Amino acid sequence: MLPDPGASRAVLIGSSHFDHLEQLPAVVGNLAALAETFCHSTSWGLPPENCVVVSNPASNDEVMTELRLAAKQARDTLLVYYAGHGLIDLQNALQLALPKSHKQRVESGLPYDYLRQAVLGGKSERQVIVLDCCFGGMALGVMAGTPELVDQAAVEGSYLLAAASETSYALAPPGETYTAFTGELLEVLRTGIPDGPELLELDAVYRHLRLTLGAKQRPIPQARNRNTSARLALGRNLAFLPGPPVGTSASPNMDLRTWTSAEDIRTVQGFVAALQNVRQASGLSQKAVSYRSGGRISGSGVSKLLTRETLPSTWTAVPTFLSACGMPAEQVEQWHAAWTRLRAEQASTTPAAQPPERQIPKPAVGARGAWRKLTSRIGRPKPR
Structure with missing residues (x-):
């Protein structure tokens, strides 16, 4: 299934600068590159106004306003992406870190449940949630995950893709333009999957990410699918078998x-x-x-x-x-x-054309009136 870009929305949220946590400069590159890729005609083809970037939000309200608006507008697919630090509180609830978040004050983050409720309260038929987040307090360039992260974040009727595996860390390698997970995701969207399916279905993307990240000895992502959203595609596979030469017949298949x-x-x-x-x-x-x-x-x-x-x-x-x-x-x-x-x-939505205004004819000017009008312009004849 290829979502209708005009009836879909994407909200890309990222926190890269923090007052009390390690900095994640690669998140800036994540947001810009994903927005450009999702709006490109070879990928999802989203209209730019349908793809909102929320970078370093100052408060929960700023994020939730954009989320609720997108959830209200999306009729086909709603995609929500977050990159930054992930905080786990004493009740093992996931908190998404904002610039002013503190690792010992997790209430300063955005509760994941807020995001979840906004998605569930929308009108879209399909939802995709992508989490490239960390657990604060680790060394620069390392984002930690927990076994419960994916299970907590799962939304009924949606597809969840998370960078954090059950036993390893999600990486933001110092000096690299993107985080490890998002960088590999961008590579798939931009170049495709060799010998892969014609469409970049979410499950195919997930399986490919597991292989490529594993081959690079990087953390293995996790995914959860609650319905047929695994068949949802975010574009065509640009590495799919090429078509016939110009001017020749189409493929026999x-x-x-x-x-x-x-x-x-x-x-x-x-x-x-x-x-x-x-x-x-x-x-x-x-x-x-x-x-x-x-x-x-x-x-x-x-x-x-x-x-x-x-x-x-x-x-x-x-x-x-x-x-x-x-x-x-x-x-x-x-x-x-x-x-x-x-x-x-x-x-049905175009206003009916208004009939032209009726032209009211002016009263005819009599002969005497015409003479008076003419003489008023050229003056009365002088007496001889």
Whole structure:
């Protein structure tokens, strides 16, 4: 499942500067790189306004305001990411450290349960929580985890991915741009998984992270999945087998490709993003799509279709594009239904055009009135 970017939200929270805890400068790089990657067309394709970065928040209120707003707005997928120190109190409850947090005053952090309640109180169908957090008081560059961290953080109906394993530490190596876990996650999102699935499904990402981090003798992450959210994808696998050369026929295994389901399209932004995903799934260049359409759609026409910001006003070009990419006819019909639904939604939300104001004709000017008007302009004739 590829989430509709127009109906999804991401909140990226990070604490890098602390008054009483070890500094984590790599968290700054984490936030900037993740936001850029999630908004890139080759990844999730989130609109920038749908991806909020909360860096070094001054208070719990600052974080919770953004969380509640995103949870209210997201209809498809809500992703919440936190990087920083993790604090465990005497009741083994997880606290997310803020800049003014103190290891002996864990109440100064953000209780994880606050975040959990905000996610559960939202409207999204799927939730993803990513925790790259630490246990304060360790040496510079080391973030400690506990066996209970993942189990505490698990949210019913969501997918949780945590950097801390049961018996090891999560690392923020000094001098590196990113923390160990997030750096590897970014590598997967940017370059893909060799010999991996076509989509970067969360479970595939998790398994790959375990292998790559283990090979580097770095901490092994943990994951919890409470439903089918493990099949949720955060983009296409850029290391998937390449498509055929430009101008050639499509792959003989085209029927095995994973086409974006029209049922998952909720917004105009999602419709355009899904068109881009179809082109990527086909393995064809824009020129090759035009070639396979028999010239019914030009290469520039394909480009305009994939980069537009509004819903196509007519259906003509869309089925030509989809068929040229190799999509089966029955799925093209499902796309038509999605396009029709979005058109109807736009029509219902667009204010009705106001009728033009009625022009009231001015009263006719009689002959004597016209003479007076004329003489008032040029003056009365002088007596002879």
